[in-house]
Amino acid sequence: MNSDADRHVQVIGIGAGDPAWLTLEAVRALEALDVAFVFQKGADDELAAARRALLPEGVREVVIEDPPRGRGAEAVAVWRAERVRLVREAVAASDGNAGFLAWGDPTLYDGLIGVLREAGFGVGVVPGISAVSALAARFGVALNRVAGAVLITTGRRLEAGWPSDADDVVVMLDAGLAFRAYPDAEIFWGAYLGTPDEMLLSGVVAEVGAEIERVRGAARLRKGWMFDTYLLRRASSA
Numbered sequence: 001m002n003s004d005a006d007r008h009v010q011v012i013g014i015g016a017g018d019p020a021w022l023t024l025e026a027v028r029a030l031e032a033l034d035v036a037f038v039f040q041k042g043a044d045d046e047l048a049a050a051r052r053a054l055l056p057e058g059v060r061e062v063v064i065e066d067p068p069r070g071r072g073a074e075a076v077a078v079w080r081a082e083r084v085r086l087v088r089e090a091v092a093a094s095d096g097n098a099g100f101l102a103w104g105d106p107t108l109y110d111g112l113i114g115v116l117r118e119a120g121f122g123v124g125v126v127p128g129i130s131a132v133s134a135l136a137a138r139f140g141v142a143l144n145r146v147a148g149a150v151l152i153t154t155g156r157r158l159e160a161g162w163p164s165d166a167d168d169v170v171v172m173l174d175a176g177l178a179f180r181a182y183p184d185a186e187i188f189w190g191a192y193l194g195t196p197d198e199m200l201l202s203g204v205v206a207e208v209g210a211e212i213e214r215v216r217g218a219a220r221l222r223k224g225w226m227f228d229t230y231l232l233r234r235a236s237s238a
């Protein structure tokens with residue numbers, strides 16, 4: 001068994017939904033694994049199952065039960081510390097080429113790289129197709145306008161106001177429909193991108209906002225969870 005200090009762990013981006021979004025590099029990295037760790041939230045975690053489905057035969061799977069996460073900065077810090085502990089123990093107890101499968105791209109709103117480093121491991125990263133790239137591709141739009149800036153942010157941050165310095169904003173992790181505060185903006189909204197449940201709606205918020213709210217609410221109720229991302233575009237201030 002290796003010592004923690006020289007143990008190198010792969011974080012492999014698997015794309016944000018469609019297995020066809022696996023890159024060749026990701027396929028090769030998956031095939032080279034001896035053991036794959038999968039964070040799981042309860043037995044019916046669809047995202048964990050989707051990761052599992054991508055594991056080549058012969059790769060040993062180790063499930064790590066994701067600890068419960070409370071609200072607020074302190075609770076998140078406790079949750080993160082617990083994840084570091086669980087990862088340290090699970091990886092240290094395994095042998096061979098170890099990896100984690102990261103949803104979308106590991107470098108975007110995914111704490112795994114930081115958790116692994118904090119746990120004392122070296123990290124190799126394989127990029128993946130993020131929900132952001134998938135969204136833009138589905139609508140056939142570019143994220144930025146000519147020489148413009150794009151900001152990727154969270155629903156909570158958008159609730160605090162439109163960010164300065166960007167007229168084009170991509171919003172993730174939004175449980176509160178923050179776009180409703182911007183009726184004049186154009187929205188490109190996608191949920192469960194790349195999966196059989198994919199939903200796409202676009203238009204001016206004042207015209208399509210209520211419909212997004214309706215279908216989003218119904219889908220969330222039916223599936224028990226929601227993953228959506230949107231590009232919000234206001235009239236150019238340039």
Ligand SMILES: C[S@@+](CC[C@H](N)C(=O)[O-])C[C@H]1O[C@@H](n2cnc3c(N)ncnc32)[C@H](O)[C@@H]1O
Nearest residue numbers: 016017104105130131172173192193227228229
């Ligand atoms: C923890 S972040 C993970 C992001 C991921 N690393 C990526 O590159 O897309 C989860 C958020 O990503 C977005 N997301 C991930 N997969 C998605 C999908 N298939 N469709 C729409 N949004 C998705 C949602 O905003 C969701 O709340």
